[in-house]
Amino acid sequence: MKRFTQVKGIVxxxxxxxxxxxxxxxxxxxxxxxxxxxxxxxxxxLRYLDEGQPDQDCSGRPLNKEFPLNFPRYxxxxxxxxxxxxxxGSSREHAPWALDDYGFRAVIAPSxxxxxxxxxxxxxxxxxxxxxxxxxxxxQELYANEGYELAIDLQQQVVVTPSGERFSFEIDEFRKHCLxxxxxxxxxxxxxxxxxxxxxxxxxxxxxxxxxxxx
Amino acid sequence: xxxxxxxxxxxxxxLVKQRDDGSALIYIDxxxxxxxxxxxxxxxxxxxxxxxxxxxxIVATPDHNVPTTVKERASGVAGIEDPVxxxxxxxxDDNCDEFGILEFKINDRRQGIVHVIGPExxxxxxxxxxxxxxxxxxxxxxxxxxxxxxxxxxxxxxxxTQCLVAKKMKNMLIKVDGQLAAGVTAKDVVLAIxxxxxxxxxxxxxxxxxxxxxxxxxxxxxxxxxxxxxxxxARAGMVAVDDTTIDYVKGRTFAxxxxxxxxxxxxxxxxxxxxxxxxxxxxxxxxxxxxPQVSWGTSPEMVLPVDACVPDPAQVKDxxxxxxxxxxxQYMGLAAGQKITDIHVDRVFIGSCTNSRIEDIRAAAAVxxxxxxxxxxxxxxxxxxxxxxxxxxxxxxxxxxxxxxGFEWREPGCSMCLAMNADKLGNGEHCASTSNRNFExxxxxxxxTHLVSPAMAAAAxxxxxxxxxxxxxxxxx
Ligand code: SF4
Numbered sequence: 149m150k151r152f153t154q155v156k157g158i159v160x161x162x163x164x165x166x167x168x169x170x171x172x173x174x175x176x177x178x179x180x181x182x183x184x185x186x187x188x189x190x191x192x193x194l195r196y197l198d199e200g201q202p203d204q205d206c207s208g209r210p211l212n213k214e215f216p217l218n219f220p221r222y223x224x225x226x227x228x229x230x231x232x233x234x235x236x237g238s239s240r241e242h243a244p245w246a247l248d249d250y251g252f253r254a255v256i257a258p259s260x261x262x263x264x265x266x267x268x269x270x271x272x273x274x275x276x277x278x279x280x281x282x283x284x285x286x287x288q289e290l291y292a293n294e295g296y297e298l299a300i301d302l303q304q305q306v307v308v309t310p311s312g313e314r315f316s317f318e319i320d321e322f323r324k325h326c327l328x329x330x331x332x333x334x335x336x337x338x339x340x341x342x343x344x345x346x347x348x349x350x351x352x353x354x355x356x357x358x359x360x361x362x363x
Numbered sequence: 364x365x366x367x368x369x370x371x372x373x374x375x376x377x378l379v380k381q382r383d384d385g386s387a388l389i390y391i392d393x394x395x396x397x398x399x400x401x402x403x404x405x406x407x408x409x410x411x412x413x414x415x416x417x418x419x420x421i422v423a424t425p426d427h428n429v430p431t432t433v434k435e436r437a438s439g440v441a442g443i444e445d446p447v448x449x450x451x452x453x454x455x456d457d458n459c460d461e462f463g464i465l466e467f468k469i470n471d472r473r474q475g476i477v478h479v480i481g482p483e484x485x486x487x488x489x490x491x492x493x494x495x496x497x498x499x500x501x502x503x504x505x506x507x508x509x510x511x512x513x514x515x516x517x518x519x520x521x522x523x524t525q526c527l528v529a530k531k532m533k534n535m536l537i538k539v540d541g542q543l544a545a546g547v548t549a550k551d552v553v554l555a556i557x558x559x560x561x562x563x564x565x566x567x568x569x570x571x572x573x574x575x576x577x578x579x580x581x582x583x584x585x586x587x588x589x590x591x592x593x594x595x596x597a598r599a600g601m602v603a604v605d606d607t608t609i610d611y612v613k614g615r616t617f618a619x620x621x622x623x624x625x626x627x628x629x630x631x632x633x634x635x636x637x638x639x640x641x642x643x644x645x646x647x648x649x650x651x652x653x654x655p656q657v658s659w660g661t662s663p664e665m666v667l668p669v670d671a672c673v674p675d676p677a678q679v680k681d682x683x684x685x686x687x688x689x690x691x692x693q694y695m696g697l698a699a700g701q702k703i704t705d706i707h708v709d710r711v712f713i714g715s716c717t718n719s720r721i722e723d724i725r726a727a728a729a730v731x732x733x734x735x736x737x738x739x740x741x742x743x744x745x746x747x748x749x750x751x752x753x754x755x756x757x758x759x760x761x762x763x764x765x766x767x768x769g770f771e772w773r774e775p776g777c778s779m780c781l782a783m784n785a786d787k788l789g790n791g792e793h794c795a796s797t798s799n800r801n802f803e804x805x806x807x808x809x810x811x812t813h814l815v816s817p818a819m820a821a822a823a824x825x826x827x828x829x830x831x832x833x834x835x836x837x838x839x840x
Contacts, residue, residue: 164690165683166562166662170802175781179428179447181402181454183515199808202447231683233563236596237802239498240400241514262566262598263498263512270516320530321384334411337524340380340388344416344526347379347390355490357619357627358392361419362465362486 150272151330155253156299157226159290161216162191167230168237169264173246177202186242187249191217221294228255229286234275235264244271254300256307258283269323272330274300276307276317302328366637368534369603370569373509373634377492379526388526392491395477396423396464396518398455399783400496404519405458415462416525422486423459423466425452426476427783431746431773435785439469448784475749475775478502478716482586483751485615489604489631494521499716499799501592504601505585507608507634509569511598533643535568535597536636539576541650546833548726549584550718550797550816552576552648553591554656558666560646565597568644571636572602576650582611583722590717591799594663603635657703657829658801658814660691665801666814667703669831675699694803695811696791704829706813709792711736711743711824712806713817714773715780718797719748721755723817727770728761730821730832736769737827744771744786746778770824782807795823 177189179202188206193199195217197210211218217225228247234257235243244267247255254274268275278286289309290296299308302324307315326333337344352359367375379388396404401423408414415421428448435442440456443449452469459466467473473484478499481487489507494500498512513527521527537556557564570592577585585602592600602608609628612618619627654668665688667673676688676699692699697706713719713727727745736743745765747753753775756762762772779786780798788794788810797820798805801812815823822832 165687168662168800168802170781170800170805174804174808175783178399178783179445179451181406181451183403183406193804193808233566233596236562237498237800239496239512239514241403241496241516244514259563259566261563261596263514267514267516270514320386322382322386322528332411333528334413334520334523337388337520337526337528340526341524343380344388344390344524348525351390355627355630357488357623358491359419360617360619360623362422362484362617 149270149326149330149332152253152272152274152302152327154299154301155226157253157297158222158224159227159229159296159298160222160225161287161290162228162230163287165231166233166236169235169240169243170237172235172243173240174200176200178240178242183245184249186246187251190246190250191215224251226251226253227298227300228252229283229290230255230257231283232258232280234260236261239263241267241271244268244273248273256283256286269327272327274302274327276300278307278315278317282315365641366639368636368640368642369507369571369601369634370509370534371640373490373492374531376490377509386528386530389492389529391494391521391525391527392420393481393487393493394421394521395481395493395495395500396421397427397477397495397497398425398451399427400515401458401518402451402454403515404522405462407519408522413523415464415522418463420525421464421522423455423464424474424477424480425455425469427777427781428452429469429776430784431776431778431786433774436470436774445785472750472754475752476716476719476777478590479719479748479752482506482582483615483749485612485618488612488618489608490634494527498593499590501598501600502586502590502716504589504592504599505582506612507601507604507631509599509601512593532569532598533567535565535570535644535646536642537570537572537646538574539572539648539650540574541576543576543650543653544833546655546818547653548816548818549580549587551653551656552650553588554658554663554666554814555648555653557591557595557663558656559648560595562594562662562664563596565592565595568597569599569601570595570597572600573636577602578605581722582607583720586720587717591663594799604631655816655819655832657819659695659697659703660688661694661801661803662691663799663801663814665691669703669819669829671703673697673699673701673703704831706793707739707828708795708823709741710788710794711740711820712779712794712796712798713744713820714746714748714778715798716748717799718817719746719752721752723797724752724756724761727817727821728764730818730835731768731770731825732764734768734825736824739827740824742771743769743824744773744779746773747775749775779806781805795820795829
């Protein structure tokens, strides 16, 4: 997994609540059997004026000029600022894959949907929860200043604005540790293989029907 | 010490290791996989040289991409016209064959939507922890199980370790007492719940559905309710075990038998929240007041009783909400304050993991019987959730009732629920749909979805616009 320590970059707005996973990456792009290449279809139905097809070259497609990600000022953004309940809907990990592939390293919102939140960490994408009025303030600053950048320091758990204002955020220790070191959590879990086997032995005694083979 | 909730009991029984930082390793009993969220997980296993920990815990089936016409299904995977879909389904077959995983392949009678086949084959049982790379896995919670959707990295993690890294959620009880009026179904109940608590209302919670309404409800109905827990923000929904649960499980293909059955039943009887258990949050609704529901907007919380009018943003103060309503009305092509019964439908879709079980097909057929789909409706389709549901419906003659009324009778799969196959809405078309998500573009680019129960969908098909199924003459809903 990609490590996350510090990120400083341009912030792009996605100024609506309840951004769902179908919006982040529409289902026609889920047919890929790969993990990469979804960035060009991030927010596809909002970004382009036509209907996208998987494996299509997007460079000639008509862009929706009203959609912020298409504004020159937000090109190269690495931080997405959005509203409550971001990532609701399906469990598709294609959503964080698309955000990551596009170049986002962090998403800031007042709240996230559970599965999306989880999936993000597995892909080195940092979802940051800040209070609603803080998010509102960041939106105001972002709109007022072209080239607006934020700095995120995971070790310190802070988001720093250009004027030096610092907002701290919560993250659980295990996830922080994995992100900082780019750790693969399968490897970590397998270190507990003995505990898993011991559990299985115990459980087989109590509930043998759970171990019946399906065929 | 306070008693335990159903969720506490399921959690405790599966705890392999509690870590100091609050995360835990939870043992997974059943893992269901499908073609969309598994290829990258198998790829990951291969790259790391890992093997599945417990092959006999995994069951696979293709559902999202499979075509649903008899013609396109006739020659199996090779007959799938869309090449990208074909590769995805083929990849699932190849992966299952390579690793030795039980798969109900495309034309196997046991094939169907992942969340339908689990309970119906007995692969999913009360007391289990069940995961699948799909958010509607919560459906299985109706069995008194802890079931939730996971992402692809977690699919790989569960395959490799049989465990999930999880954090214990908080407990929420949704209590609905009273008796439902005629024509009001499980779908209306869950839509009314989402309308009340919102799509983020259950975020961070495991949601138990309790109260008279759920005690009286069939297993199919409970599955419909748990299915949409995720639309209320909860990763897991569940209903306590009772006689209805046990009667349902008995005799299913993979259910235990003989002495093991007795032992299992004794164990399952414990799967109820203790009388003195404490929930972090309790939400109550009066079941007798719930009316047939129709969603009007682009989020499952944008839902109202069928006799209501769509909202007028001018009346709303909160700017984020107001903008949301304006955007939804515009996308849906509706006028502020318009009557829901004045919304015309272009297509009707009865199916999806929310409403494609036998009871749903029966409800649709009961309404359709002796009527005809309105001439203004371009297409009305019924897509059974599995090969077994299809066979059962055909044995009961429901397919004939529906076909006679002008509905198309399809092969099992997800179909127009998310339109990954050929079944989709045209730009701007309104659809009465029994599925679970009315997001923009969900059922096709520019498509406009209205979530309803099977009875309401069938009634809309006949009338050509939404109607209160309770008012429909000559039908028994
Ligand atoms: S029927 Fe719809 S919601 Fe259910 S699993 Fe299939 S695509 Fe997902």
